[in-house]
Amino acid sequence: MDEPSAGISRARCALRGGWMDWSRRTILGGAAALGWGALASKAFAKDANPVVMTAQGRLRGMIERGAQAFRGVPYGGSVSGPDRRFRAPPPPPAWTGVRDATQYGAPAIQAGGFPGEPAAAEDCLFLNIWTPAADGARRPVMFYSHGGGFTVGSGNRPSQNGANLARLYDVVVVESNHRLGVMGYLYLGQLLGPEYQGNQGLLDLVAALTWVNENIAAFGGDPHNVMIFGESGGGGKTAALYAMPAAAPLFHKASIESPVGPGDRAPEEATEIAREAMRALGLTDPRKLLELPAEQLLRFQTGEADAAVPGERTGGAQRNNRDRMFWPIIDGAILPESPFKDHAPALSAQKPLIVGGCKDEAVFFNLGDKSTFSMSDEDLRQRLALMLGDRTDDWIRTFRGSRPNASPSQLYIAITTATPWRAYAVRVAEQKAQEGAAPVYSYILDYQSPTKVPQTDYPIGSPHASDIGTKFDNVVPPPGTSAPPNPLSDLTPGKRQTAANMSAMWAAFARTGRPSIAGQPEWKPYTIDRRETMLIDVQCTLIADPEKTERLFWETEKNAGSIR
Template sequence: MAGPLLAAPAILRGAAPDAPIATCAQGKLRGAAVDGILEFRGVPYGGAVSGPDRRFKAPTAPVPWIGVRDATRLGAPSIQAPRGDFGNNEPAPAEDCLFLNIWTPALDGKKRPVMVYQHGGGFVIGSGGAPWQDGGTLARKHDVVVVQSNHRLGLMGYLYLGQLLGPEYAGNQGLQDIVAALAWVNANIAEFGGDPGNVMIFGESGGGGKTTALYAMPSAAPYFHKASIESAIGPGGKTPDDATAMTREVMRRMGITDPRALLTAPAAQILKAQLGNAPYLSPGTVPPPGTPAGAQPEIMVWPFIDGTILPEEPFSIGAPAISANKPLIVGSCKDETVFFFQGDKSAFNLDEAGLRSRLSNLLGERTSAWIDAFRKARPKATPSQLYIAITTAKPWRANAVKLSERKAAQKAAPIYSYILDYRSPDFVPGTTYPEGSPHASDIAMKFDTAVRFGPKRPDRLKTASNMGEMWANFARNSIPSAKGQVRWKPYTLKRRETMIIDAQCRMVNDPEQAERLFFANEPNAEREQF
């Protein structure tokens, strides 16, 4: 047992008499029937991770309860910067944030594929309750079970005290939380109509980085059978010394010298130290007016390679051996960095001098080489189009190609490569630059929630239907497919087969070949820069 039995939180008054009740290892849960599927929200998969005895340590086991626990409300997300109200009645962030959400067609004992999503937001913001990644449509249309978790983020999830306070502070506690969620799924998902022997993990952006890490983690290996890494960033290649240096910088900002003070400091004070007093800036952008001289930028928080929890930098030399037999999808959006520059309208109206000035901050003496290579491949591109293409290639396309190459070279399980290339005609706000397929536009596509978020153009909705079906079928039988679309062939080093996802999908061998050959010879082209 994980501890004393606790009384369950009060059941919502007016709960439907036919509300679904499921039994997990900790007790009974009352969910809700919504649009033909069943939802269970705010389900605890771990115990307390707050207080001087638990902060910055591995997650604890969930505590059983008596009675029937209400599972119709989202659980608290991790401590993070304010990000607005998404209209989903999410609670305020809290240290104790180990909750997950489940969408299932029925509690009937059927063995459905299970899709466990890691949310984006780098390693610092986000939650498993964002409405555009609602798992209901996938569950309803494709007879799958979808699971998403909240887990520790930012310094609460990745501040490392092992070198300062001892081995009980192993670090990478945010990744350990996700493994705990996967273990909970393994033990309990059959009750929710899912098959613990057929689990897919997937994630976008920072969630792609988390999924990349899970793909190399021995503790996660028993709990999943395939993966999809989408527009991935991270995990970053930091060492324990790097992680300790980050901790010392946090202490300096907080004005403390004893690391044990971090165990009792208010969480808001730790978050303040993380955020600094100046925004993180993408290379080539200018600090906004009013930024004080000498301002402290936000600390960029990443996992580190600790040798045990995360024993290696995933894909740094080859694909992780521990997941050799697990099929993989890897890809990105065609126009990733349109998303990141939306607050900087001048990025979409560059002249040649502006292009070179911005890229020189990112590429240094290699600026001309990058511009020449991409201009040769795209002779009609404007300076702004070249800027988006180059900053998308470094790192997103470079990283996706690297992962695809190294998984294909392993010759153990198939790797499927893609580029989302839905060419949205909508303009970036305040400009006449079409937004295309920017970073994060894939979320409403693969969850097939595009009808709820964004324009309802038929070609956009068809793209979402295609992508959602492909991902659900990959979860089902390890082969991504959609009715009426071309067969998705595995990626090989000889032909570099890549699915271009759109309203009408197509297979292309070695897309953007000239650019790929160029950045293949650039050192660390795939490293995160934004």
């Protein structure tokens, strides 16, 4: 076995090393003698069409990449039509016979789509499950919320397929589709009454977690050991769940990755957005919003409906763009506070947390503009001045001091990654550490991919969203995949080893609340004194305060009010 392959194989077994004492007390006691792959092949080769009994009825799944998969499982009832739209999800329907669970369910109504997915639909409350075996065992459950802000995405995407995590690490993976954008976050409580309480997209996630709590034991999962995690918008959703009383009894640990904060929108501001929707759509009665085709509401979200009202965008385009991002409201009940705005949510004080992101987040958001990756010093200054105003030179001076060999393009990526991505992740780690009740683990995905940004000579490094396939260990496309080649893909041994490390760490955290694995440094909790941060790479490194100079500067900027 060559050295990279041997390293990947060691990472595959790293989780086993982390919980060997526990495993001796279970049916997995022979794993050390057999080897994980041998044990897995014996366990996963059975039941080509597994059937599981849930509280709603029987489901027939399939075998996918050596795991049992159940797709398109309804976890809530219909949320369409004038009696259900913009309200909390009803319970899932029951059925007779055996329901086919081999096809993905519809993603939420949204702009755009994704090849190979079903058509988007208003009724989108479906989840997908991957398990080593529906055998009644008590495996950790990893509940993932997809990214895409609060407006796009789905739990069906190939990069976050849970089969490899389930097969390699003996965990159960669950992902859901849930309402997004205008369908998930238009608030009508002050216009139509308390049954339109808002935050319906977050309530969908609570409904999915409730379904997991009631049914996951039948799939070999432990309802008393549930980890929630998510990236970007999914990180924002995870942060929101971390602060929601209704979600608190349903999960036990969390990972917030490349987080987008859920914001601090108040009901009054959200009500004004609903009134704006009525104006843009030519309505005077708010109940008509319950009857319009969902596609017309989506046209309001994307701004296309504004043409119906002459001058609607004049003078207010920037405010409209912000408003129409659609995110949760801080209502004092469903979401009592903006998580990590001022402090860590007290109701999750006892729950361990991972928080971090990618070293080069901003690369992702500039892929459509190749000039970003060949800047001059003057280009850098002009671009940053649009965001930072008269503080631009101070930002450049600080980051050039800590990165003396960086090109103007590299400085731009570093600065626009620091705000908001790194600054927010550090704030979450600080507040959780200050709370002092449960550990928080900080990380940066530090792997530097040699893959070039298309039509440039600029290596992508670790851009935003590159952690998805990495932590799910979906770097190598499955045999027979029909998806078009990804120009940003990286199939090198280094990327595969990094994926083996990160996926093993996340599975270890799901199992024990500690992300350390054999063959890599001990991942110590983040403390205010040392600010321990794991740099995840081919060979990981635990670093104390890896961005100290930059961190101290951006904290000063925040205190001065120049950044949020």
